[in-house]
Amino acid sequence: MFYKSTRSAQKANATAAQVIKQGLAVDGGLFVPESIPSLTMDEIAAMCKDSYPVRAAKILSKFLSDYTYEELLADCTAAYDEGSFVGGAAPLVHLADSLEVMELWHGPTAAFKDMALQIMPRLLSRALVKTGEERTALILVATSGDTGKAALEGYKDIDRVKIMVFYPVDGVSRVQKLQMATQTGSNVNVCAIEGNFDDAQTGVKMIFGDSEMAQKLNENGYFFSSANSINWGRLAPQIVYYVSAYCDLLASGKCKAGGAFNVCVPTGNFGNIFAAYLAKLMGLPINKLICASNANNILTDFLRTGTYDRNRDFYLTMSPSMDILISSNLERLLYFVAGSEKTAGYMESLKKTGCYTVDDDILAKIQQDFVGYFADEEATAKEIATTYAENGYLPDTHTAVAICAARAYVKDTKNTLPMVIASTASPYKFANNVYRSVTGQEPTSDLDALDQLSAATKTEIPYPLAGLAERKIRFTETVTKDQMANAVLSYLKI
Numbered sequence: 149m150f151y152k153s154t155r156s157a158q159k160a161n162a163t164a165a166q167v168i169k170q171g172l173a174v175d176g177g178l179f180v181p182e183s184i185p186s187l188t189m190d191e192i193a194a195m196c197k198d199s200y201p202v203r204a205a206k207i208l209s210k211f212l213s214d215y216t217y218e219e220l221l222a223d224c225t226a227a228y229d230e231g232s233f234v235g236g237a238a239p240l241v242h243l244a245d246s247l248e249v250m251e252l253w254h255g256p257t258a259a260f261k262d263m264a265l266q267i268m269p270r271l272l273s274r275a276l277v278k279t280g281e282e283r284t285a286l287i288l289v290a291t292s293g294d295t296g297k298a299a300l301e302g303y304k305d306i307d308r309v310k311i312m313v314f315y316p317v318d319g320v321s322r323v324q325k326l327q328m329a330t331q332t333g334s335n336v337n338v339c340a341i342e343g344n345f346d347d348a349q350t351g352v353k354m355i356f357g358d359s360e361m362a363q364k365l366n367e368n369g370y371f372f373s374s375a376n377s378i379n380w381g382r383l384a385p386q387i388v389y390y391v392s393a394y395c396d397l398l399a400s401g402k403c404k405a406g407g408a409f410n411v412c413v414p415t416g417n418f419g420n421i422f423a424a425y426l427a428k429l430m431g432l433p434i435n436k437l438i439c440a441s442n443a444n445n446i447l448t449d450f451l452r453t454g455t456y457d458r459n460r461d462f463y464l465t466m467s468p469s470m471d472i473l474i475s476s477n478l479e480r481l482l483y484f485v486a487g488s489e490k491t492a493g494y495m496e497s498l499k500k501t502g503c504y505t506v507d508d509d510i511l512a513k514i515q516q517d518f519v520g521y522f523a524d525e526e527a528t529a530k531e532i533a534t535t536y537a538e539n540g541y542l543p544d545t546h547t548a549v550a551i552c553a554a555r556a557y558v559k560d561t562k563n564t565l566p567m568v569i570a571s572t573a574s575p576y577k578f579a580n581n582v583y584r585s586v587t588g589q590e591p592t593s594d595l596d597a598l599d600q601l602s603a604a605t606k607t608e609i610p611y612p613l614a615g616l617a618e619r620k621i622r623f624t625e626t627v628t629k630d631q632m633a634n635a636v637l638s639y640l641k642i
């Protein structure tokens with residue numbers, strides 16, 4: 149299996165190891181597989197008895213053909229170990245009627261980014277060997293909170309890789325700060341910067357683009373790499389849990405072999421839902437993909453009208469991981485429905501004017517598979533309260549957006565096929581807003597909200613978030629934006 153850029157008509161010639169190491173194509177496009185491998189109902193039926201790591205190795209081996217099945221099985225087994233994914237990697241929990249919640253947050257940071265970031269570093273480490281790379285990769289991350297922690301947990305103690313995370317000193321919550329400052333591992337570093345998230349992001353981009361820095365790293369046996377969500381190594385592992393959910397629906401008798409189901413995904417960068425679309429292209433019988441957005445409902449508008457327009461107000465919401473106006477992975481969908489030439493044109497237009505409109509036939513094609521719904525702040529808070537009171541289920545803020553969208557879809561269409569709703573974070577990850585929505589009261593602090601939510605709902609704080617205040621603080625450094633490059637060099641001692 150070879151990979152190509154979404155913006156190029158050239159024949160695919162990059163291996164999976166190359167694209168995982170490289171991240172972005174040289175023309176600025178995203179890497180896509182040259183063809184979609186098929187997944188038959190017999191194969192799916194056989195997977196029903198498999199563990200999650202075996203299901204994952206089987207699916208990944210169809211895409212990562214330059215990795216052996218044994219390598220993939222070893223990595224999947226290590227990544228989705230029961231010690232780190234307590235209660236299973238992607239269990240289904242019945243919500244009500246046709247609605248099933250797929251919990252993707254049982255990993256070491258209690259959010260769904262773990263599903264990809266626990267495996268991708270292992271794939272990168274092997275990619276370095278496969279591509280004959282002798283240097284060590286230095287992963288640089290600018291984070292507004294959650295991605296930094298998930299990346300640190302994923303890359304810690306991985307061979308031939310080091311990671312350094314920058315976060316804005318006043319731009320993350322106390323919980324997030326503690327999570328990062330107490331990070332364990334021999335190859336990790338965390339540094340606060342004076343400024344906001346944009347300052348951190350700009351600083352990291354400047355370091356990436358600085359040729360003197362690159363040379364200095366090279367002379368000392370290092371090169372820069374990123375843990376970006378548009379990397380194919382983060383996307384491919386996300387296909388697995390949709391197949392796994394279907395296996396579970398078959399096993400429980402909620403679906404008969406070949407019977408269709410719906411999927412609803414709380415969406416930001418369009419990575420998670422795009423992975424579900426790939427599963428559908430492979431042959432998984434998904435009827436509709438429901439794309440759920442918060443008040444930043446640019447995708448809802450696009451799926452309804454065919455116009456993607458980022459010239460609009462930006463809202464900070466209680467589901468911050470979906471506060472996005474450029475959903476990068478949408479480019480991959482455009483490539484599959486409209487081809488590389490049109491995709492390159494749309495992206496050019498987006499860059500120049502912040503806007504593009506797809507042709508009617510392309511919109512019609514997209515609407516065969518996708519439908520968009522959104523929940524604003526009031527609807528999200530109400531959904532948390534109702535789902536808890538009426539279904540006895542405590543969703544996080546992002547999951548609540550998806551539950552709200554799923555209910556709206558069922559109401560509008562009267563479609564009663566089983567609906568798998570992706571739950572992307574533990575309610576404790578966003579404990580303050582969940583506590584507020586459920587009790588109508590203010591928590592006494594961001595950190596206290598964890599215990600208060602636990603007491604109010606008689607549910608348990610998941611292990612990654614329990615006892616945070618007692619953990620040993622390892623990283624206390626704060627630098628200005630101008631000192632970021634120096635911080636990198638002094639971390640590497642070069």
Ligand SMILES: *Cc1c(COP(=O)(O)O)cnc(C)c1O
Pocket residue numbers: 259260261294377414415416417418419420421469470546572573
């Ligand atoms: C990243 C994230 C999302 C959005 O996923 P995309 O793949 O970017 O669409 C949703 N919920 C949570 C909790 C996340 O961390």
